[in-house]
Amino acid sequence: MPQYKKSHIYRAVEFAPIWVVLAIGRILPFWLRGKMFGLLGELIVMYLPKAKKRVHRGLITVFPGLSKKEINSITKKVGCNTALTLSELLMNDDYKKRKKLISADGEGFETLKEAKSNGQGAIIVSAHFGQWEAIRHHLAENNMETGAVYRKNNNPFYERLFLKSIKYGGLPIIARGGKGNINMIRHLKKGGFFALLVDQDSHSGKQIKFLGQDARTTTAPAEMALRYDLPLVPVFAVRQANGQNIKLEYEEAIIHTDAITMTNEINDRISARIQKNPEQWYWLHNRWNKE
Template identity: 45%
Template sequence: MRAFGNFIGFAARWFPAARRRLDRELIRVVPDMPRPERMRLCQSIGRNMGKTLFEIYHCDEFQRLQNRITISGPGLGALEAARSQGKGAIIVSGHFGQWEAIRAVLKARGMETGAVYRPQTNRHYQRRLLAGIEAGGRPIVATGKIGTKALVSHLRRGGFIAILLDEKVVDGVRMSFLGHDALTSLAAARLALKYDIPMVPAYGTRIGAGSTFAVEFEAPIPPSDALTMTQAFNDSLSARILDTPDQWYWMLRRWQGL
């Protein structure tokens, strides 16, 4: 894992296309950061990206690393309460740290959590990625109309689902993210409101250079309206990224076209 992470880190700093892409986004968010510091950060971002992908590819093994995960936050209790009441729940996170650590914690506690994912065009990558995600918990729901129907059915049966809300969606709403407008999906908040289930932000922060994580379940976002709830999540994730920017996957083209 470390060798793969170092390789991706090297590419992120020294491969021109990757370096320019990362540097462009960093300049957008932290324009006052000196260039040498940005270049070091690019390498650290790439290194963490490589480790995260390697762990997802080998998610069966990753599930057995419970002794390397610390857990905190009031959101876990809210999820346990929802499960005891036979209610579903939505766990919202981003491409931050090792997001699969969140589902690993829940699965180990008898709260298996499905996930929403975007199918990939590369067949090899798609096969390996899907197998890894499925090892973390089912059902795995693809984006799109068919996936949405399956997702709603799962939630109505009292199921848990994890959604990464930091990807650009063409039918999203312009909302502030890291200080800039970004197209953001309101789907998670709308489902939470419609089915009266908790929407809990959660993060799996990588600690140090290896596979050790701090999983924190924040308090459920108070129910209000979809815009307010989604902005609350954007603010929550933004704070995490600004605190430890090397933990976020900056290659998402989050602000493209805006």
């Protein structure tokens, strides 16, 4: 059998469990679907050694005073929130209809409305925290459709599903790097909005403190905001205790100074949110590149 066919079959088998659980999820009521995915996420993160180890390592690094019981409790909640968010994201056509679950507050929202009314582009920065996709849904609902950047997946079946799903949150959707960056800049210069999740390790980034630890961090959002005179607004989507409602916090825009100072401020804002609700951040990222 040719190698490419083996690879294609392997990817299909790899994707099959995801397809099955999503198919089951679609026939369940929204509240029950959330319970199912939350429990599934808890089980995966607690019983998949690599996932558990990575979450524990991050928590111990940032919160050295936590007891083993506290670490395990947060880890379970991380798995729950991650699975909930991913399921909502992969069924974004359905999640788009759940507008009543999303509320918002903060002066950053007025900053974005003003930019929109003036035909000015804007950059929204956030993290893999809470239900980050709710940000774009809320902006679209308020006539501020917002594009996003994503990383292509090696699995073609997952790639097609993921790309189709995130388009329900707003357009344009561009792949990270190269031509995608050029298209993003063009969109911003024409008055468009883009949301960027800036909490991952960046190979070309600067060493900037993140949760008290040096971390390679992209300065691109700050550089674009300065170069094209765009508001740079941090927004965070905090999942509420019932697991369904989302409270968006539109924070004060980052003051334009220089790229390093502004990126430090972004990291400080993200860190403050994570310290307040550590269970809502995606600790499965290898944020400090220690592996």
